[in-house]
Amino acid sequence: xxxxTKRIFKKIISYAGIFFFILAAFMLxxxxxxxxxxxxxxxxxxxxxxxLVAACLACFAGYLxxxxxxxLALNYVGGRVSWWKWMLAGMLGFAISNNAGHAVVSGxxxxxxxxxxxxxxxxxxxxxxxxxxxTYFLGCAAIVIIGFFLIPAxxxxxxxxxxxxxxxxxxFCLGVLLAYFGMTVFFHDKQxxxxxxxxxxxxxxxxxxxxVLGITDSVLAGMVLYFCLIPFWHIxxxxxxxxxxxxxxxxxxxxxxxxxxxxxxIFLLALPDSVDKxxxxxxxxxxxxxxxxLPLVGVGGLFVIYERWLRARMKRWLAExxxxxxxxxxxxxxxxxxxxxxxxxxxxxxxxxxxxx
Numbered sequence: 040x041x042x043x044t045k046r047i048f049k050k051i052i053s054y055a056g057i058f059f060f061i062l063a064a065f066m067l068x069x070x071x072x073x074x075x076x077x078x079x080x081x082x083x084x085x086x087x088x089x090x091l092v093a094a095c096l097a098c099f100a101g102y103l104x105x106x107x108x109x110x111l112a113l114n115y116v117g118g119r120v121s122w123w124k125w126m127l128a129g130m131l132g133f134a135i136s137n138n139a140g141h142a143v144v145s146g147x148x149x150x151x152x153x154x155x156x157x158x159x160x161x162x163x164x165x166x167x168x169x170x171x172x173x174t175y176f177l178g179c180a181a182i183v184i185i186g187f188f189l190i191p192a193x194x195x196x197x198x199x200x201x202x203x204x205x206x207x208x209x210x211f212c213l214g215v216l217l218a219y220f221g222m223t224v225f226f227h228d229k230q231x232x233x234x235x236x237x238x239x240x241x242x243x244x245x246x247x248x249x250x251v252l253g254i255t256d257s258v259l260a261g262m263v264l265y266f267c268l269i270p271f272w273h274i275x276x277x278x279x280x281x282x283x284x285x286x287x288x289x290x291x292x293x294x295x296x297x298x299x300x301x302x303x304x305i306f307l308l309a310l311p312d313s314v315d316k317x318x319x320x321x322x323x324x325x326x327x328x329x330x331x332x333l334p335l336v337g338v339g340g341l342f343v344i345y346e347r348w349l350r351a352r353m354k355r356w357l358a359e360x361x362x363x364x365x366x367x368x369x370x371x372x373x374x375x376x377x378x379x380x381x382x383x384x385x386x387x388x389x390x391x392x393x394x395x396x
Contacts, residue, residue, distance in 0.1 A: 083321040084269050089380040094266040095328050101259035105133040112167035120157045128153045131342050162236050178253015179288045180212035186281020257284050264326040271318040
């Protein structure tokens with residue numbers, strides 16, 4: 040591939056997010072053109088409180104599961120940090136990347152800032168990010184494969200394009216899952232060098248844990264929206280979770296921050312005509328607030344507290360170091376003065392003896 044072709048390819052990728060966002064925004068407008076902003080706001084307030092509480096609990100459990108991505112990744116690279124550190128880094132990294140998109144850049148930056156303080160090398164951090172990315176996509180691939188058989192055909196009959204897209208996604212996910220597990224069976228513990236970074240092919244047991252964790256994360260994230268959605272749309276959880284993962288994965292591949300617009304469009308396209316789209320869109324907005332905004336505020340607040348505590352501790356260390364330095368300087372001065380006095384006394388003593396002689 041020539042340098043010019045590479046530049047063009049990079050530009051296409053960089054502008055893909057903008058293109059999909061504009062496309063999704065137009066499709067959202069088209070789906071909701073018959074509803075007012077008041078209808079959507081009323082739909083949010085119509086969600087029962089017990090459902091909102093259940094959604095918040097599912098969100099909390101989901102972010103605990105997300106923090107385990109870092110735990111598995113640390114084990115993969117052989118790193119060791121305290122449990123609260125990998126939990127903070129995992130939850131904060133995902134809270135940022137879920138909202139900002141481009142997980143490697145946004146979530147990776149905050150992980151780099153934290154883990155380098157905890158004596159994890161830059162190369163190991165890159166390996167961790169790559170490993171966590173595979174964990175996420177293994178879980179998504181597994182649920183897409185399961186969801187392909189759970190989603191009723193009549194939901195996708197409304198759009199032949201959606202049906203073909205889901206079929207292609209199923210084949211792709213099945214291929215990825217089989218290839219990854221095949222690699223861990225035949226090439227486990229082998230090394231793959233990419234640039235200056237050496238990756239080790241994980242064992243099959245590790246790949247299984249990655250898949251289970253990825254499924255758990257996606258199911259818990261899906262439950263947040265499910266609790267907001269079921270008061271308005273009676274759908275079985277098996278059918279729903281397949282749609283959710285397809286919408287979520289499409290949002291990730293679109294490169295739009297948080298998959299905003301793309302995710303909602305997939306769901307609205309799958310709705311039967313009998314369902315009020317304004318109420319469902321209100322549930323989708325409630326989901327975004329609970330799963331995206333609240334964790335960012337909560338974990339972000341913990342990070343600010345940690346940074347302030349760290350800064351206060353550094354100031355205390357500097358103050359203690361300054362006090363010790365002053366003490367050492369005073370001791371040196373005292374010792375120097377004593378030595379000088381002793382030397383002077385000895386000189387005077389010798390002179391006195393000489394004089395007597």
